Amino acid sequence: MSHELNVLRQVIGMLTYDTAIIGGGAAGIVAAISAARKSASVIICERMPKLGKKILVSGGGRCNLSNEALDGPHYNREGRGLVRSVFARFGRDDISGFFKEVGLEMYAEGGRVFPVTDQSSSVLKVLEMELKRLSVTVDFGFEAADIAGGDGFTVTSKAGKKIKSDKLIIAGGGKSYPALGSDGSCYALAKKFGHSVIEPVPVAVPLTVKDPLCHHLQGQKIAARVKSIIDGNVEGEAAGELLFAKYGLSGTAILDISDEISIAIHRHNKGDVFVSADMVPFMEKGALESELGRRIGRKVQAEEMLAGILPNKFSYLFREMFKAPDTGKAAAALKDRRFKVLGTRGWNEAEFTAGGVDAGEVEEGTLESKLKEGLYFAGEILDVHGGRGGYNLAWAWASGFIAGLAE
Numbered sequence: 001m002s003h004e005l006n007v008l009r010q011v012i013g014m015l016t017y018d019t020a021i022i023g024g025g026a027a028g029i030v031a032a033i034s035a036a037r038k039s040a041s042v043i044i045c046e047r048m049p050k051l052g053k054k055i056l057v058s059g060g061g062r063c064n065l066s067n068e069a070l071d072g073p074h075y076n077r078e079g080r081g082l083v084r085s086v087f088a089r090f091g092r093d094d095i096s097g098f099f100k101e102v103g104l105e106m107y108a109e110g111g112r113v114f115p116v117t118d119q120s121s122s123v124l125k126v127l128e129m130e131l132k133r134l135s136v137t138v139d140f141g142f143e144a145a146d147i148a149g150g151d152g153f154t155v156t157s158k159a160g161k162k163i164k165s166d167k168l169i170i171a172g173g174g175k176s177y178p179a180l181g182s183d184g185s186c187y188a189l190a191k192k193f194g195h196s197v198i199e200p201v202p203v204a205v206p207l208t209v210k211d212p213l214c215h216h217l218q219g220q221k222i223a224a225r226v227k228s229i230i231d232g233n234v235e236g237e238a239a240g241e242l243l244f245a246k247y248g249l250s251g252t253a254i255l256d257i258s259d260e261i262s263i264a265i266h267r268h269n270k271g272d273v274f275v276s277a278d279m280v281p282f283m284e285k286g287a288l289e290s291e292l293g294r295r296i297g298r299k300v301q302a303e304e305m306l307a308g309i310l311p312n313k314f315s316y317l318f319r320e321m322f323k324a325p326d327t328g329k330a331a332a333a334l335k336d337r338r339f340k341v342l343g344t345r346g347w348n349e350a351e352f353t354a355g356g357v358d359a360g361e362v363e364e365g366t367l368e369s370k371l372k373e374g375l376y377f378a379g380e381i382l383d384v385h386g387g388r389g390g391y392n393l394a395w396a397w398a399s400g401f402i403a404g405l406a407e
């Protein structure tokens, strides 16, 4: 559709498009590009004054945009079938090919894919250039508040503006970081067509814990191996950074095991939820025990027993452990320190959403609604979430591209 024709549509007030897309995040932008490349007239309805705000903050501003291993196990069980069906049509190589084609050079680091500029703004820029080249219309400040089906779709904004389209793609994201635009308002739109929404909960999120250790060690980071223990069962495990904070625990290892914990607490109201931290992951328990024994033999002071193994602050805090030296007990306590989890830091600090539109209610391979012809979903609005490492953006790009394809 030419730019002139789009302008003409606006002038005569005929706000009718082949494809309307609600949400101009990662999924919505790529959906618009793939639809417009097939000559469809396309509009993105975006409630914020700018596109892709979440792309800009992703990967700490570097945008970890994909991963070299995009296989199913990295995604939630409920979403895996759908994820596989989408990646079978538009997978890892298609994602990198797509970005190369729009002008983005990338590199991989430990499997994680980044733009060579290390700037997420480069990713957004090349996407915006492609939207412009394809004359995609973007209606900023358009907050979709209602949709009606019938002969095509009518989307009504909060301010009462109406847009008609033959095909509708809902790509309004989940509920994390609402300040960036995705506030969960699109779940209600999906429900209008009878879709079920699996209760959304914040994931990749820091945990609240009431433990004097967190208070005393706030700001301190260590390398650790952590496990989530729910109702006495180990549900998840991760190695990485453990960060002590005034409110509880954070760091990459905690974010990586936060999914099961958040679902247990927020969705299933469970109270028996613990994090077990191995604070000395680089030593087997036996080796740690004999090293502690060696130190006792050298008459090392209780408050210096952990010097060189853990940051100095720990030695002081754990000195009670060595007043009546029992090296077995001390090693066990350091290798399995339990923290009772009270909750999570919530939507404002969660990188992703677990839950959303039931993945079983959209067609595998096309993402068309099983309940309403011509309606499609893409991105985080669906009950699909991956681990950290580029999996969520990879899903957003791929699902957007596939949803945009169908005519």
Ligand SMILES: Cc1cc2nc3c(=O)[nH]c(=O)nc-3n(C[C@H](O)[C@H](O)[C@H](O)COP(=O)(O)OP(=O)(O)OC[C@H]3O[C@@H](n4cnc5c(N)ncnc54)[C@H](O)[C@@H]3O)c2cc1C
Residues within 6 Å of the ligand: 022, 023, 024, 025, 026, 027, 028, 045, 046, 047, 048, 051, 052, 053, 054, 055, 057, 058, 059, 060, 063, 064, 065, 066, 142, 143, 144, 145, 171, 172, 173, 174, 176, 177, 180, 181, 182, 183, 184, 185, 186, 350, 351, 352, 378, 379, 380, 381, 389, 390, 391, 392, 393, 394, 396
């Ligand atoms: C801090 C942070 C860091 C992250 N880092 C990474 C990373 O490095 N790698 C990775 O893979 N993933 C990362 N993610 C996750 C990733 O950014 C998201 O999964 C992805 O952006 C989701 O894309 P989306 O298009 O589905 O949704 P969004 O990006 O949330 O876009 C949805 C859009 O819809 C708009 N919208 C919502 N409701 C309406 C409405 N009613 N009407 C009109 N518009 C509406 C919103 O304003 C928004 O622009 C990170 C997330 C956060 C918060």
